[in-house]
Amino acid sequence: MRKSKALIFEMSRSGRRGYSLPSCDVPEKLVDELLPRKMQRSEPLELPELSEVDIIRHFTELSTRNFGVDTGFYPLGSCTMKYNPKVNEDAAVLPGFALMHPCQPLETVQGALELLYNMERGLKELTAMDRFTMQPAAGAHGELTGLMIIQAYHRHRGDHKRNKVLIPLSAHGTNPATVSMAGYEVVQVPCDDRGLVDLEALKEAVDDTTAALMLTNPSTLGLFEEEIIPMAKAVHEAGGLLYYDGANLNAIMGYARPGDMGFDVVHLNIHKTLSTPHGGGGPGGGPVGVKERLIPFLPVPLVDKKGDEYSFDYDLPNSIGKVHSFYGNFGVAVKAYTYMRMMGAEGLKQASTDAVINANYLMSLLKKIYHVPYDRICKHEFVVSAKPEKKKGAGAGDIAKALLDRNFHPPTVYFPLIVEEALMIEPTDTEAKETIDAFATVMEQISKDIDEDAEKVAHGPYNTVVGRLDEVRAARSPVLRWEKDKD
Amino acid sequence: MGGKHYLPLTDQDRKEMLATIGVKSVEDLFSDIPQQVRLQREMDLPPALAESEVLKHLNSLAAKNKHFNNCVSFMGAGVYDHFIPSLIKHITGRSEFYTCYTPYQPEISQGILQAIFEYQTMICQLTGMDVANASMYDGGTAVAEGAIMGCGATRRSKALVSSSVSPFYRQVLKNYFNSRGLDLEEIPLKDGHTDLDELEKKLGDDVASVILQQPNFFGLIEEMDGVADLVHNHKAVLVVSADPLSLPLLSAPAGYGADIVVGEGQALGVPASFGGPLLGIMAARSKFVRQLPGRIAGETVDSEENRGYVLTLQTREQHIRREKAASNICSNQALVALGASVYLAAMGPQGMREVAEQCLQKAAYARESITALEGYESVFPGAPFKEFAVTVPGNPAELNKKLLEKNVLGGVDLNPFYPELKNTMLFAVTEKRTREEIDTLVRELEGWK
Numbered sequence A: 001m002r003k004s005k006a007l008i009f010e011m012s013r014s015g016r017r018g019y020s021l022p023s024c025d026v027p028e029k030l031v032d033e034l035l036p037r038k039m040q041r042s043e044p045l046e047l048p049e050l051s052e053v054d055i056i057r058h059f060t061e062l063s064t065r066n067f068g069v070d071t072g073f074y075p076l077g078s079c080t081m082k083y084n085p086k087v088n089e090d091a092a093v094l095p096g097f098a099l100m101h102p103c104q105p106l107e108t109v110q111g112a113l114e115l116l117y118n119m120e121r122g123l124k125e126l127t128a129m130d131r132f133t134m135q136p137a138a139g140a141h142g143e144l145t146g147l148m149i150i151q152a153y154h155r156h157r158g159d160h161k162r163n164k165v166l167i168p169l170s171a172h173g174t175n176p177a178t179v180s181m182a183g184y185e186v187v188q189v190p191c192d193d194r195g196l197v198d199l200e201a202l203k204e205a206v207d208d209t210t211a212a213l214m215l216t217n218p219s220t221l222g223l224f225e226e227e228i229i230p231m232a233k234a235v236h237e238a239g240g241l242l243y244y245d246g247a248n249l250n251a252i253m254g255y256a257r258p259g260d261m262g263f264d265v266v267h268l269n270i271h272k273t274l275s276t277p278h279g280g281g282g283p284g285g286g287p288v289g290v291k292e293r294l295i296p297f298l299p300v301p302l303v304d305k306k307g308d309e310y311s312f313d314y315d316l317p318n319s320i321g322k323v324h325s326f327y328g329n330f331g332v333a334v335k336a337y338t339y340m341r342m343m344g345a346e347g348l349k350q351a352s353t354d355a356v357i358n359a360n361y362l363m364s365l366l367k368k369i370y371h372v373p374y375d376r377i378c379k380h381e382f383v384v385s386a387k388p389e390k391k392k393g394a395g396a397g398d399i400a401k402a403l404l405d406r407n408f409h410p411p412t413v414y415f416p417l418i419v420e421e422a423l424m425i426e427p428t429d430t431e432a433k434e435t436i437d438a439f440a441t442v443m444e445q446i447s448k449d450i451d452e453d454a455e456k457v458a459h460g461p462y463n464t465v466v467g468r469l470d471e472v473r474a475a476r477s478p479v480l481r482w483e484k485d486k487d
Numbered sequence B: 001m002g003g004k005h006y007l008p009l010t011d012q013d014r015k016e017m018l019a020t021i022g023v024k025s026v027e028d029l030f031s032d033i034p035q036q037v038r039l040q041r042e043m044d045l046p047p048a049l050a051e052s053e054v055l056k057h058l059n060s061l062a063a064k065n066k067h068f069n070n071c072v073s074f075m076g077a078g079v080y081d082h083f084i085p086s087l088i089k090h091i092t093g094r095s096e097f098y099t100c101y102t103p104y105q106p107e108i109s110q111g112i113l114q115a116i117f118e119y120q121t122m123i124c125q126l127t128g129m130d131v132a133n134a135s136m137y138d139g140g141t142a143v144a145e146g147a148i149m150g151c152g153a154t155r156r157s158k159a160l161v162s163s164s165v166s167p168f169y170r171q172v173l174k175n176y177f178n179s180r181g182l183d184l185e186e187i188p189l190k191d192g193h194t195d196l197d198e199l200e201k202k203l204g205d206d207v208a209s210v211i212l213q214q215p216n217f218f219g220l221i222e223e224m225d226g227v228a229d230l231v232h233n234h235k236a237v238l239v240v241s242a243d244p245l246s247l248p249l250l251s252a253p254a255g256y257g258a259d260i261v262v263g264e265g266q267a268l269g270v271p272a273s274f275g276g277p278l279l280g281i282m283a284a285r286s287k288f289v290r291q292l293p294g295r296i297a298g299e300t301v302d303s304e305e306n307r308g309y310v311l312t313l314q315t316r317e318q319h320i321r322r323e324k325a326a327s328n329i330c331s332n333q334a335l336v337a338l339g340a341s342v343y344l345a346a347m348g349p350q351g352m353r354e355v356a357e358q359c360l361q362k363a364a365y366a367r368e369s370i371t372a373l374e375g376y377e378s379v380f381p382g383a384p385f386k387e388f389a390v391t392v393p394g395n396p397a398e399l400n401k402k403l404l405e406k407n408v409l410g411g412v413d414l415n416p417f418y419p420e421l422k423n424t425m426l427f428a429v430t431e432k433r434t435r436e437e438i439d440t441l442v443r444e445l446e447g448w449k
Helices: A052-064 A085-090 A110-129 A141-157 A173-182 A199-205 A229-235 A292-297 A330-366 A385-390 A398-404 A435-457 A471-476 B002-004 B011-021 B051-063 B088-093 B110-129 B139-154 B167-179 B196-202 B227-233 B286-291 B318-324 B334-371 B396-405 B437-446
Strands: A131-133 A164-168 A187-188 A210-216 A239-247 A263-267 A289-290 A300-306 A310-313 A382-385 A422-425 B158-162 B185-187 B209-214 B238-242 B262-265 B280-284 B296-301 B307-311 B387-391 B422-426
Touching: A052 B088, A052 B334, A085 A330, A085 B051, A110 A131, A110 A263, A110 A289, A110 A300, A110 A310, A110 A330, A110 A471, A141 A173, A141 A210, A141 A239, A141 A289, A141 A292, A164 A173, A173 A187, A173 A210, A173 B167, A173 B318, A199 A229, A199 B011, A199 B334, A210 A229, A239 B110, A263 B167, A289 A292, A289 B196, A292 B396, A310 B167, A330 B011, A330 B051, A385 A398, A385 A435, A398 A422, A398 B167, A422 B437, A435 B011, A435 B334, A471 B296, A471 B334, B051 B387, B088 B334, B110 B238, B110 B280, B110 B296, B110 B307, B110 B318, B110 B334, B139 B209, B139 B227, B139 B238, B139 B262, B139 B280, B139 B286, B158 B167, B167 B185, B185 B196, B209 B227, B280 B286, B334 B387, B334 B422, B334 B437, B396 B422, B396 B437
Parallel strands: A164 A187, A164 A210, A210 A239, A239 A263, B158 B185, B158 B209, B209 B238, B238 B262
Antiparallel strands: A131 A289, A263 A289, A300 A310, A382 A422, B262 B280, B296 B307, B387 B422
């Protein structure tokens, strides 16, 4: 059953085509008259040539070599792979949303602005922030936007010595790179033996060079930072700001809000918490919300409402400017808005409740079999360490491959870095008890398989369309595109 | 009612699960959140709607908007009304593609990984570059990241950007550079093109990146002869923002010496969606591969020598390299890139050439017809690809209002971006526009006073 799939270029036959244009109905001139010859392409254009049915079959076959949330359980920690409701997709492709130009006159985009306005109101209530921008196209983009706002705030006050951002070891993975993108230095803050940010170490680390603390709460260990109030106080007293990475907001909707915890800036991952699909890598959405005193620094434009009319407000003299060519991934916002309207306040809170029940339930099943380094009530996810299994010969990565053979998507592996052989498990709110039971049973079976024949587990998977792929070879001698002459 | 049907746990399930966990109530699971930060009320959100109600609501919002199906659009400036072949949505609508995450587990992600590899190849075929990534957020962020790549590669901290690069992209670029403490200088215009004498004057040995756009924001073809030599003589990097749909007709950027090619890929079968999701294109010569931001798919084999694909060169990336990463980008626009691959495959070399030629012909016809009218003048000399700037006899906003009465979305007013250009509009004419539609526009312009 193992086989490679031909590349689309290998299926190409000269003269085939997958689309036919209507003929040009304006009086035509010679191309040479319209375009100086030296500016014209002299290089051959080597795109593939296929009929429509070839293309459909090619990509349909590719889709069968792929696993999505619709295929099965996808407990990828910190990614919140919940079910993507189908009505969201139907809403986003309505021509009145999908076929709008970003420069259309305001009177022709009132429905879109009303949606953005309503969405912002919802996000404000969900997070206790005062204003939002929808421009950031992803979580990491939101982080960067948030840090830019914090930077503009400090610069505006003439406070130029703040060049450091504090990040706990249990922070979301993109945080350190974001800090560098914004021209800041990273200061790592350790965790204590409970897995929480070490408050004393944090107090030591903050000073008048601290621009901000970036915190994921609950953390990537799935633990709520119980000392958030003294933490916020320590940072604020030193003149720094608090940034909330919303990657894990799915744990606490309706229970607690970043704005009430003392956070000044937050980004949400609407492709996680608010159910929009991840598309094999994107598009996502990373709206950023801020407290009152940071509103002047938000990207332009903001969406305003006067009477019954909606408009774009560009009049923010201290704005950081723009982080996206237009207004961000509007189509993704349509999906998230649809979800919020379907769920309502009670539904969103129930989603967080169920996400937390599912995680704690799965943890209680798995801790009978695997080592759970931080064995306490978790939020939406928890971390297992496969260190004992690794000693037997099959670690976290091997357990992941064994799960592939049983039709489960594996958890996030080798992250967070503070747990050796980490498996970060997030079952989400949209999974049934039977699914979680079945996953636990399979995890138990894998544990037994490791006891019996760790070597075999270490060489899996066995039932997938390709076997374990040689990632070292891919990186050492990179082949990053198909080339004609190589055949 | 509402979206409760997305939540499969029954009350009985919850009861049993809490018992297994060993807690009495749900409340016990949230006892780690300090009372002071607990929300002591229900959130104040509109009531939950049933699916039928939510669709009614969204349809009513959508119905308030004008769009390409009930108007004829001449808007461009980076986002265009090109025809989108039907097969694209049927591929991107396969839920194995759209409901998966970034392919961290390659053995069950061969579909999206191979699709990304094919996308990378097609972007290289169009641009002549050696390597492309899996996508950036949009044209603006791709331009910014391309300029930053140049800084990384040269260990310099200054970029020169032409004023003929889209102002939408320059705003993003400026912000990224300002935040990071990098210097940015603009090269002025000369007759709507980059002033190459000014480029030469400004180009010192402290410049990392020079950013040009082809065709430029005004739809004009920039003179690229000798530019790369000039840039390379100062050991700087030439970054070109290209419209991929122009490339079947125009020289491949590799041909005139570009080092990094970025751009907006919306023209490749991507719905305009009020400006997003768009598609940021990022490609480069192989010597810059270590500076390339974002995901890259690469070919490898399994233990039985079956060919397969993985995400590779990850030591450039945020999750491995942390604060030393080339960029912080994680989520990208992968599904949009998949759609663009389907578009390119459906068009093939012949179809791409035809689309590009029809844009060229129809834009030329429209420009000639409009500038033949009294009061309408072409602003800049030179060849337009699919859009062109004209001065109009009055206020562009008022003109657009009049055009809207005939369900025509007119041009983009250039004054907010170029204060020196008064009563000047940018009209885009894609292959989708018919002669009749263009003639209607011309007639309406003629009758406008």
